[in-house]
Every structure is written in structure tokens, then in C-alpha cells.
Amino acid sequence: MSEEKEVETTGHQWDEDEGYPLKEFNNPLPRWWLYSFYGTIVWAVIYWIFYPAWPLVTDYTRGLLGWSMHRQLDEELAQARALQKPFNDRLEKMGLAEITHDPQMLQYAVAGGKSIFGDNCAPCHGNGGTGSKSGGFPVLVDDDWLISGTIEGIANTITHGHVAMMPAHQKEYGGSFDAKQVDDLTQFVLSLSGQGGNKEAQARGAALFKGEAGCRHCHGDLGKGSARDTLDGAPMEKSIGAPNLTDAIWLYGSDEATVRQSIAKGRSGRMPAWGMGTEGTNHKLPPLAIKQVAVYVHSLGGGQ
Amino acid sequence: MNHASIEKSIPLMAILTLLVVAIGGLVEIVPLFYLKSTIEKVEGMRPYTPLELKGRDIYIREGCYNCHSQMIRPFRDEDQRYGHYSLAAESMYDHPFQWGSKRTGPDLARVGGKYSSLWHQAHMRRPKDVAPESVMPSYPWLEKTELDFADVGKRMEALAKVGVPYSREQITHAANDLKTQAGLNGELQGLQQRYGKRVTIGEREPGNHPITELDALIGYLQMLGTLVDFSVPQPQAR
Numbered sequence: 265m266s267e268e269k270e271v272e273t274t275g276h277q278w279d280e281d282e283g284y285p286l287k288e289f290n291n292p293l294p295r296w297w298l299y300s301f302y303g304t305i306v307w308a309v310i311y312w313i314f315y316p317a318w319p320l321v322t323d324y325t326r327g328l329l330g331w332s333m334h335r336q337l338d339e340e341l342a343q344a345r346a347l348q349k350p351f352n353d354r355l356e357k358m359g360l361a362e363i364t365h366d367p368q369m370l371q372y373a374v375a376g377g378k379s380i381f382g383d384n385c386a387p388c389h390g391n392g393g394t395g396s397k398s399g400g401f402p403v404l405v406d407d408d409w410l411i412s413g414t415i416e417g418i419a420n421t422i423t424h425g426h427v428a429m430m431p432a433h434q435k436e437y438g439g440s441f442d443a444k445q446v447d448d449l450t451q452f453v454l455s456l457s458g459q460g461g462n463k464e465a466q467a468r469g470a471a472l473f474k475g476e477a478g479c480r481h482c483h484g485d486l487g488k489g490s491a492r493d494t495l496d497g498a499p500m501e502k503s504i505g506a507p508n509l510t511d512a513i514w515l516y517g518s519d520e521a522t523v524r525q526s527i528a529k530g531r532s533g534r535m536p537a538w539g540m541g542t543e544g545t546n547h548k549l550p551p552l553a554i555k556q557v558a559v560y561v562h563s564l565g566g567g568q
Numbered sequence: 569m570n571h572a573s574i575e576k577s578i579p580l581m582a583i584l585t586l587l588v589v590a591i592g593g594l595v596e597i598v599p600l601f602y603l604k605s606t607i608e609k610v611e612g613m614r615p616y617t618p619l620e621l622k623g624r625d626i627y628i629r630e631g632c633y634n635c636h637s638q639m640i641r642p643f644r645d646e647d648q649r650y651g652h653y654s655l656a657a658e659s660m661y662d663h664p665f666q667w668g669s670k671r672t673g674p675d676l677a678r679v680g681g682k683y684s685s686l687w688h689q690a691h692m693r694r695p696k697d698v699a700p701e702s703v704m705p706s707y708p709w710l711e712k713t714e715l716d717f718a719d720v721g722k723r724m725e726a727l728a729k730v731g732v733p734y735s736r737e738q739i740t741h742a743a744n745d746l747k748t749q750a751g752l753n754g755e756l757q758g759l760q761q762r763y764g765k766r767v768t769i770g771e772r773e774p775g776n777h778p779i780t781e782l783d784a785l786i787g788y789l790q791m792l793g794t795l796v797d798f799s800v801p802q803p804q805a806r
Contacts, residue, residue: 319599337642337653344644383649387698388687398697399690532771534684 352552360415363559370559377560380553384538385561393564400428400515400533405564408513409491410505413568417502419558422549425537426505432530433477439528445472449479450524456487456510457518482506610657612796615732616788617763618720618746619770623788625723626781627666630707637668638677638792651678652798661732673704678793685771688786710782717746717779738762749787750779766795 274288312318315327326332351372355363363369382391390396393404402410411421433439434446441449445468452469454460473479473487482504484493489508490500507515516522516531538549549557561567574580600606616624627633640646642653654677659665683691689711690697695704721742728734738745741762748759751772759767768790770783 319595319603322602322604324599324603324605333642334653337644337647340644341647384682387683387691390698390700396690396698398694399686401687401698532686534686534771536681536684 355555356552360419360555360558363555364415364562370563373556373559374563376553377556377558377563380549380557381560384549385557393561397515397517400531402515403513404561405566406513407566407568408508408511409566409568410489410507411491411502413562413566415558415562415567418561418567419554421535422554422557422561423537423539423551426503426535428505428531428533429482430506430526430531432528434528437529439530441472441477443528445477446524446528448472449477449527450520453487453509453523453527454518454520457512459518460520483509486510606656608657609660610655610796612764612766613657613660614764614766614795615661615724615727615734615738616791617749617759617767618717618724618742619749619784619787620791621723621727621788622715622717622720622746622781623784623786624666626710626785627788630710632676633666633668635670635672635704636674636676637671638665638675639667640675640677646675650675651793655796658793658796661727663727663730663732676789676792680768680790680792680794685786685790688789689782692782692785707782710785711780713781714778715781715784717743717784720746735762747779750783752779767791768794 272290274290276288278286312325313327314329315331316324317327318325351369355369355373358366358369363373381389381393385393388396388399388401389404390401395401395403395405407413409417411417411426431439433441433449435442439446448465448469449472450469451460451462451465452467452473455466455469460466474485479487481495483489483506484495484500485497486493487509490504490506491502492508493500507513512518514522515533516526538554540548540550574584638654638659640650640652640654647653654667658677659667687698691699692707692710694706694708695702721739724732724734724739724742728739741758744753744755745759745762747753748755749767749769751770756769768787770787772783
């Protein structure tokens with residue numbers, strides 16, 4: 265044990281009786297470690313001076329740099345806004361139709377619209393606007409529009425939202441018709457798209473559709489929906505948004521049970537209003553964002 | 569003091585150890601209870617309505633916090649996706665808070681009003697129906713289970729004991745307010761008088777059916793993040 269002579273001990277000594285006394289060396293700390301440790305202390309003091317550090321009585325030391333996480337966020341957001349500003353300024357001045365004719369701005373609007381759509385619209389309408397039958401969320405990639413498929417119409421629907429007003433028809437659910445009549449209506453509605461086979465029930469259903477049940481007031485004389493049908497020969501109010509019942513496109517499903525449920529219990533699908541003027545939540549899209557989403561949705565394939 | 573006398577006295581050693589270890593905690597935690605910037609109130613915060621409170625209990629029971637946080641951090645990407653960063657005051661009536669530490673799903677701090685209640689129903693029934701890439705499990709029993717809210721007044725009383733300012737009136741009307749908010753009866757005025765205008769009324773399918781656990785959960789989700797109006801600058805938001 266040659267080290268024993270070079271290194272000091274702490275002076276503690278145990279087990280002398282055994283003949284092998286235990287001694288505690290007092291080895292110096294490795295130099296690199298010691299100086300790194302001193303370095304961290306110096307660093308901490310510098311940090312206290314420049315960055316927020318110590319709590320005081322009512323406030324805390326803010327540091328010479330005045331750094332704060334919130335200010336850094338503000339700066340980053342401002343920087344991003346500054347980069348987008350030239351484009352946004354142009355976009356703001358342009359009409360919706362005008363954007364679709366300017367390749368560069370179209371590209372910008374579609375790119376922005378896509379990401380806004382992904383965050384806010386895709387949960388219901390699906391990624392890329394493929395819709396979902398589970399909640400009656402319309403497909404946006406086809407050319408069947410409930411209200412309007414023009415770019416202005418799309419922007420309008422996004423801004424103001426839409427609430428479906430299909431009432432319940434069966435007595436148990438608050439309507440005024442019995443189960444049998446609802447069956448008849450179901451048969452007639454199925455026949456509009458070439459389904460179902462019970463001719464007698466269809467005839468009874470047709471009478472109800474055009475008469476007492478009042479279906480034609482929203483779905484039109486021919487059941488082609490408020491966007492393209494007529495009511496007593498006059499064009500219909502498009503904002504009703506009643507779907508076309510004669511085609512193969514269905515919000516909730518085309519099978520008998522689903523159609524019957526729609527008639528019996530009604531449907532109250534709701535597209536939220538995304539315009540800033542509407543009260544309620546913090547999830548509002550500024551007019552520019554609505555413009556971008558409208559351009560994006562219009563570009564999906566079904567825009568008119 | 570002689571070092572040997574500390575080492576040889578266990579009580580003295582224990583007390584001094586505790587003191588040294590406590591310094592870190594004291595410096596880091598205690599200021600949070602008095603520093604102005606951490607206890608500032610913001611306008612709009614109110615205790616949860618009875619329906620939201622029951623919904624929150626279900627949120628905790630089902631372990632939603634295991635995959636969803638309720639804490640938007642002050643970074644650009646979070647700001648742009650979720651909205652304004654969370655303020656401390658927004659959790660002031662949470663016992664316990666639901667900040668969470670894991671995001672398998674998205675942050676929910678401002679999910680209120682973002683989706684329609686119909687969407688929430690479809691989503692809870694089977695998340696893949698509305699988001700094919702979702703890994704969230706289905707919760708189909710929530711819409712089939714009747715909500716047991718006999719205890720909601722007691723729960724409010726318990727929360728009042730730990731500092732949530734529920735008034736006597738709010739506690740007495742708890743069951744009624746819960747029904748109103750679920751869309752079952754129409755005394756909207758009383759509910760809004762007790763909890764303010766920012767109360768989302770549930771959308772119910774027509775017909776006579778009981779209030780379900782899903783109704784309560786959606787009531788809670790639709791409230792999240794909607795109480796503070798960030799279109800006007802908030803004191804903490806700097």
C-alpha cells in the first residue's frame with residue numbers, strides 16, 4: 265500500500281483490535297470535476313443576473329435581458345406574421361373568385377386552407393373532406409351540395425354555420441304521425457331513389473309527403489332538395505339545406521332502417537358557425553382564414 | 569457546532585437534514601402561492617355547473633387524463649393549433665387539476681365549442697368513425713348508462729370545503745340546474761343567473777329518455793376553455 269504514505273487520512277480509524285486497522289483516505293477531488301463544479305456556480309450567478317431567477321416578496325427578479333417565455337412566443341408569432349403579411353395583404357384585397365385565377369395566390373390560399381381545415385374541419389368532414397356517415401357529416405369532395413357549392417356559398421356556410429331542421433315525425437319522438445304512417449313515408453322516400461318495392465305503401469307515403477307531413481316544403485316538390493328543386497313551381501330558399509332524396513348520395517345512409525330513423529326521430533346535424541361575429545367560444549376563424557378554407561374546400565373537386 | 573455532535577445525535581441529524589432538503593421545495597413552491605403573476609385572477613372563471621362537474625368526474629373515472637393534457641404551453645406550434653396558452657387561473661377550481669403529462673391524444677384545454685355535440689356523440693361511440701387514424705378506444709357504454717346525479721349537491725359541498733366558492737343557492741338548486749343544462753327542463757334563466765351567460769345547453773334527441781353519462785361528459789368538454797374571453801387582453805397574458 266504505497267498510496268498510504270502519499271494521501272492524508274481523515275484521522276478516523278476502526279477495527280484496530282483485528283490487526284487490520286481501517287483508515288479513511290482523504291483523497292482530493294479530481295481536478296476536472298472540481299473546476300467543472302466551480303464553473304457551474306459561476307454560470308448560475310451569471311444566469312441569475314441575466315434571466316428571471318429569484319422569487320421576491322411580491323415579484324421576482326426579472327434579469328437584465330428581460331427574457332420571458334411569453335415574450336419569446338409573442339416575438340415568434342410576430343415574426344411568422346411578418347413573413348405572411350405580404351401574401352395576406354394581397355389575399356385580403358382579392359375577391360374569392362379572383363384568388364382562383366391567380367396561380368401563386370391560389371397555391372398560398374390552398375396551402376393555408378389545408379392546414380386550417382386539418383385542424384378545425386377534418387374531425388367531422390374527414391381528412392381531405394371525405395365526410396362520415398356516422399354523424400351525417402357531408403362529403404366535400406363531390407359536387408352534391410346541400411346549400412351551395414360556389415366559392416362564395418362555401419365561405420358563407422363556414423362563416424354562419426348551418427343547423428339541420430329535420431323534425432321528428434313519429435308520435436313517440438315528438439312528431440304527429442303513427443308508426444304505420446312513418447313506414448309509408450319511408451317506403452316513398454326509398455322509392456325516390458329507386459329502392460323499396462311496396463307500391464301501396466309508397467302511394468300512401470307519397471300523399472303524406474306532398475300533403476300532411478309537409479316534406480315538400482323543405483325537400484321540394486320532387487324531393488330533389490332545397491338547392492335544386494322548386495316549391496309550387498317557384499325556386500326554393502337554398503339556405504334550408506334539405507338534401508336531395510332522389511340520388512344515391514346519403515348523409516346518414518340509404519338503408520331502410522336509417523331512412524326510417526331520420527323520418528321518425530328527425531335529424532339535427534349542426535355545422536358550427538366559424539365567423540368571428542358569433543358568440544360562444546374562442547374557436548373562431550378570422551375572415552382571412554375562412555377565405556383560405558373556402559378556397560381549399562372549393563378546390564377539392566366539387567366546387568361550382 | 570461540532571460536526572461530531574451532529575453525527576452522533578439522530579434527532580438533530582434528522583431535523584437538520586429536513587431543513588436542508590426543504591430549502592429547494594420552499595424556494596420553488598412557496599412563491600407560487602403569493603407571487604402576483606401566478607395567482608392573478610382572470611375574468612370569466614366560474615365554478616363548474618353541476619352537469620359539468622359530473623362530466624368531469626367521468627372524465628377522471630375513465631382516465632382521459634392518461635392520454636389527453638389540458639395545458640397549452642406558450643410555444644408557437646401550440647398557439648396555432650390549440651389557441652392561447654393556458655393560464656394558471658383557468659385551473660383555479662380544479663381539484664385536482666387535469667393538466668396531464670402525456671399527449672397520446674390532442675390537448676383538450678380549449679376543446680369546448682370546437683366540435684358539435686353530435687360529433688362528440690359519434691366520436692365517443694367509435695372514434696374511428698370520425699377519425700379513421702385515431703387510436704382512441706370506444707366508450708359506447710357512456711350513452712347507454714343513466715347518469716346518477718343524486719350526489720351532485722354533496723360533491724359541490726365537498727368542493728366548497730376546499731375553497732371552490734359554491735353558494736348555498738347553487739348547491740340547493742344543483743339537481744335542477746343539472747337537468748336544465750342537459751336540456752330536460754326550461755328554467756334557463758335561473759341557471760344563467762347562478763352560473764353566468766357562458767353555459768352551453770345540451771342538445772338532446774327528441775323523446776323521453778334519461779340523462780346519460782355521455783351528456784354530462786359532453787357538457788364538461790364543451791365548457792373547456794370557453795370561460796375566459798381571449799379576444800380582450802388578459803392580465804396574465806404578456
